[in-house]
Amino acid sequence: MSIQKVAIITGGSSGIGKSLVLKYANEGYAVVFTGRNENRMAQVVSELGERPHLSLELNAGDKDDNKKMVDETIKKFGRIDVLVCNAGISMRALFEEVELDVFKQLMDINFYGAIYATKFALPHLLESKGTIIAISSINGWRSTPARTAYSSSKFAMQGFFEALRTEVMTRDVNVLVVCPGFTSSNIRNAALNADGQAQGESPRDEKKMMTPDEVAQRTYTAAKKKKRDLILTFEGKMAVMLNKIIPSRLDKMIYKMMKKEPDNPLK
Template structure:
């Protein structure tokens, strides 16, 4: 029987690359997104390969329930759940509207909770995999990303606990932490007022591609790895944060200070 992968936030960036990767590997793919035009482009690339595109909001509990119900109705099983939907922000905590903070927690953290809650019975049945697309910010916070970092720390804490709950029942949990990746996330990042900043403050051409993240993620899942930390810069940040966190505070501040139009004072 054909395996089924469910991917939230699958219309752009890493999510889109994951949809195409799993489809290329023979999976039926179910993906969500709120942008109908982008979803149509992904559907066009999938062609005749088995898929289901759903216009749903990952931040809403009922939309996640609908996602799982629609998947079971069409394909009858779930073998892989990828919690990918996410949004970033760029503003000092003293300036940020608390609605922005809540929005990030709703999408990045609660979105993953809802999807996992409704998919878990079927993953236990198939002895499948849960893949959480987190961030280096889930290991090491950075200034002007307080809400984003908080959501990713919470996400990793949840999946670490869940992993130990299901590890003797055949379900595999992988947490993927990309470093800087060329995607739409910085363009769509929210400012202090909750509006998309519209452009990336970094040189996207020098970053790891979303296709490479998808490829590495698939291979790590096949090997049933526990964690996947990507990019040399990302691995160094995790390592240095363990051995010299105070020094890293200064290094990160100086690095972020070089970003164009940075909000640091």
């Protein structure tokens, strides 16, 4: 009788996180997911039905909550095979106007949240020779204006996982960094403005973006193949490439693109 594998997905109540929870459950994993919106979490639980799962209402940016997440997973399922550091929040404001607390909040959730989750889960992943998946962003390769805190958190996240990858690569733990381009999700609606309030609506046409289900499918496939990096969307791949060969020109191109966003804060 085969032992059921276990996947943890942080920020699993909506968007890419929810799609990953359902994808791993459909592939036969017991899934553990975290979130802070009780109603959305209940909806995911309903969609999981009788499949083995554990939902935990926790703060991804809190060290003790991350320890609890791992402890409760081991208590219920006895192992961890996949850790997906997905929980994240965005922002849109000029650096000269943004409150520093907004910067700290993004670093706490996007960066330190991934650090905490990985720190506590790593002993179990080393034992299972498992996989760590970091859901980053094209902003982890190429920053964009009015998203200084978000870009900083993603650059930091990718630097951490690149270093960790080389630490554990001889111990059969794979580290995959996934960089979605624009994906249809709640992240832009919940993005913080200069004062730390959710902007409430997306400045982009969500219907034209990659779906969370497609991101989840491609992430799962890349992880099974033990890929190192996954850069998604044609625009995302072009941004990464052009940033290497014509960075100054790309500065101007990105400025013009972001300037077209409704109610953009650019001068």
